Amino acid sequence: MNQRHDIGRRTLLRDGSLVLTATAIAPSLLMERQAFADNSANAVRIGLVTDLHYADKPPAGSRHYRETLDKLEAASQQFASDQPDFLVELGDLIDAADSVEVEQRYLKTINTNFAAICDERHYVLGNHCVDTLTKQEFLAGVEKEHSYYSFDREGIHFIVLDSCFRSDGKSYGRRNFHWTDANVSAEELEWLRGDLKSSSKPTVVFAHQRLDVSNHHGVKNNAEVRKAFEESGNVLAVFQGHSHQNDLKEIGGIHYCTLAAMVEGSGLQSNGYCVMDIQPDGTIKIAGFARQASYQWDV
Template sequence: MPANKTTRLGLLTDLHYDGGAQAMNRLYEAIAALNAGDVAGLLLMGDLANGNSESHAKRLLREVSALCDGFNGPVWYMPGNHDLDHLSKAQFYLALGHAGAPSRFHFELGGYGFICLDANFRPDGVAYDHGNFEWPSAAVPAEQLDWLRGRLAASLLPVVVVSHQRIDKACTHAVRNLAEVRELFSLAGKVKAVVQGHNHTDDLLQVDGVPCYTLSAHVDDAGPAVLELGAKGIRLLRDFRPAGTD
């Protein structure tokens, strides 16, 4: 990547979309701002919809997907705990028009590898499914820890890890086994940033020299965030507005 070249990734978390006019307009305006701001990709980090039944949750997710189809670039979706109150992960992705998509995945953008974790599992390793969980008890299961270890080892690029739940400090909104997750980061030495949601508040912690950004909730009127990825590092822009707007 040329020294002066940057790539932008848009981030939205905790939409808690309810189908109302306010929620629809908020998401429409976020997509419009990202399109106007030369943003190359969009990652939605979980808790997309607040459904009250299986059919209602599916309808809301279809509406979210339709609005996000207006983005001028690739869109990736991560599930959050609220998305699984009335659905399975397979149903979540089917409703979004991404049938068969994995709930934990990786992609490359702007000279960085992105590893998107799925911590929507109970501590006993059972996946969240139709509300079979208590949300403060989230964990990254052993199989996914092995996957994460392999992805970190295989990456030839610096890495950004994304999680719906917090993995920077022990709290109600964090995964129970965050020490195991962070040990893998330390051993790999490739993780340059962590981005997370779920807590509905802006926060920044440095853990073992790695900046861990917690993004506030879109439902609480937080604008989209943007990661600027360049040869000199990563910069997070909160409440992003394209140049030339107030």
Template sequence: MKNVDQRLGRRAVIQNGTLLLTTATFAPSILIANETQSSLKVGLITDLHYADKPPAGTRYYRETIGKLDEAVSQFEQNPPSFMVELGDLIDAADSVETEQRYLRTIDQKFSAICNDRHYVLGNHCVDTLKKEEFLGAVGQQNSYYSFDRGGFHFVVLDSCFRSDGKPYGRNNSVWTDANVPAAELEWLKADLKSTNHRVIVFAHQRLDVSSNHGVRNAVAVRRIFEGSQKVSAVFQGHSHQNDLKDIGGIHYCTMVAMVEGSGPDNNGYSTINLEANGTISVEGFRKQANYRWDS
């Protein structure tokens, strides 16, 4: 079920048949986990767009139930330390009641993987629902926050805000107008300053492009990342395809969408392995590419 990446990033080299990418040199003050510590495994899925409706184009909404079942089986064999869903867990619906039903159905399966779960808000998650409705249903308190695990610092971002500062929700969103608002930028600066660990960021909309799939003020966000000298990688979804960019010594990994294509061969999910020495690898399944880089 695994898929091997065929693309090389700007700073990638092949060494003994393994894709290696080098990250920027970190500030001396950053703590590295104990070398004897086992790796931290993070389960990752994105863009399921679950909905009880017929396919539209390349999106097979109902089939994400079966695709998620396969991912659950894989994660049961090799349990992750925690799970992250990178946004668009559900697709937009015509009514709040229908949207809530979609969310209950898919989250019942996702929540069975493990208790430690993190949900990144996607534009479809909060197209019909308000943010507090989605978060309340999945048992998550905030739309952006941070936490520590295994010697790493993790940041969950929320880019579901219009350029006028209005949060997405109840059919007022514009998917091409995604922004990280000023208050969240200030929080991010303070949060990165407060940690001495290597940082991994989770986002939905892309922070490495200026296209419609990108965050409109992505340059400002990247400037904060680079200024901290602590961010190793950003994992994101939204554009539904594998991609990898190195900007300012930070790797931006765009993960493949689970909703794209019919049948199990068109599934996509992954495990991120974070080693104590700073090595990060993405073990992709089905359509998800594999990556590995050392800091």
């Protein structure tokens, strides 16, 4: 049985990065990490972006939709240098369009550029991804079959979540929702609990809507989701977007890291993206670029 002990951390500033150090952790997870290290596993390197909101339309407020193409190109150059094992896009890859045809054109344009960066890519569904499209149309456009799933790399378990469900359990699509009514469906929550129980590996979660706040940016039933994370004893961190600004919370010994949106602000100095390394001992280091903050969490 997995048990999670309270985790105490001290926060330090090191080389401009926030460092959070664990002083205690669940024995089962420590044994898993030790086995991970003893097997000479490699670090996992991940390129992360969120809230690109690409659209061929004029700026609106602080969102500069067309500039996303240049910002993504700048990120791609960094990723080419750092050679991540895979990329994760944390939602809102595109912005809303007036028709399905136009929104599919937005998706094809931005995903052609995104797909050129790395062979392995993972897409988290954001509310803007299915403003005009259905989930099936979006997933077909990025050549994916499922909106939530899990996979393993080098001894780490990764989970991709979909919070684009209404309170009544119906999927978002074709403007049938209000963006503040974000939920993990009962079916997905049941799958999540089972998936977490099936793996004893250190786990990292990718989401769009926030799982750490109760305001309009938060998933309405996120307390149930967090309970599943905490009961598993294995979740290291959750990476999310949606609110467009850097933020970091620790709840139940788990880091909830919200990343900066690529679409916000004009010019490459307003870009936001990062490269994350997960070391064999479970240490997570995030190198942020432009507006994206950097962090390091040591075990």
